[in-house]
Amino acid sequence: MTLNRNLNRRFVERDRQWHPAAYTPGYKTSVPRSPSQALVSLQTPSVSELTGPEFSRLRMGPHDNDLLLNFRDADSPGLPVGERVIMFGRVVDQFGKPVPQTLVEMWQANAGGHYRHKKDSYLAPLDPNFGGVGRCLTDDDGWYHFRTIKPGPYPWPNGINTWRPAHIHVSVMGPAISTRLITQMYFEGDPLIPICPIVQTLKDEEAVGTMIGRLDMARSRPMDALAYRFDLVVRGELQTYFENQ
Structure with a gap:
């Protein structure tokens, strides 16, 4: 693995009014994990922020x-066992x-939520x-693709009867160390999405x-699997929402 040393890039500042606050008591585990001091603003990105791993030679199974x-x-x-699905999208x-x-x-x-x-x-x-678990590299146009089983919802101890919607965790590096993103993909139409305490940390x-x-x-496979697109x-400014940690 080598480093991608393209230093001629600039980053747009994240909109912190759009992303959730680190301290959101309705999502209980955010309370001990939220910063106890103000964030430090870095005016000039360092070399470590502007460079990142180069994965083209990574050996994949x-x-x-x-x-x-x-x-x-x-x-x-x-x-x-479970509903077969295709998860695909584009990284930009x-x-x-x-x-x-x-x-x-x-x-x-x-499929059982375990x-x-x-x-x-x-x-x-x-x-x-x-x-x-799975992994892949995006192609020359930024596309990625997985075949998997639709995960089941599961209860968690945030409240008396609190359930997580069906979701898939995703980590993507992007073009540099500072662009690494960890997020979740929910499934369109799931009634648990709007009542999830983690989702409720977002106001937009x-x-x-x-x-x-x-x-x-159009991307689904007849008699095989439904497809869900997740870019x-x-x-x-338009970054995909990342997990409140």
Whole structure:
């Protein structure tokens, strides 16, 4: 892995009135995680902010972006249980230009809403044929593509009866270290989206919309999988909303 040393770029400042406040008591875990001191403004970006990993030589497995196949082995030759979906989209920078050969990673719960993680105590069972993680590189026009299972919603202890909508976590590096984005894709039409305490930290419906994957019947595979398009904008005024951490 090498460094992309294009220093002739500029970044548009994030609109912090659009993104959620770090301290949002309705989302309880934001309380201990929010900064206790004012943010520091960096007027001139450093070299470390303007450079980033160059992934074109990263060795990828044949099924890294296919979660139906990438957890199979000789002892577990079956397919995952659940609704098969395609998740795809385009990664662009703050000026609408595609970001080629950048790393997109994703992780998710299985169809029952259970993560393959030792601290996940939800009563839904694990799927022996589903790992829940994937990665790919964008092509020359910024497109990425995954095949997976639609994750299930699950309860979490933010309130007495609080549920997370079905969602897929996404990490994308973008053209430099400072453009790395971690967000979530929700599924269009899910009634749990507007009542999720994390989503409610946003006060702008347009910002919420940046996190929703839109059903795309033209890209769906007949008798196989529905497709959802989820475009990602890294950095700048129109950046996709990132997780409140």
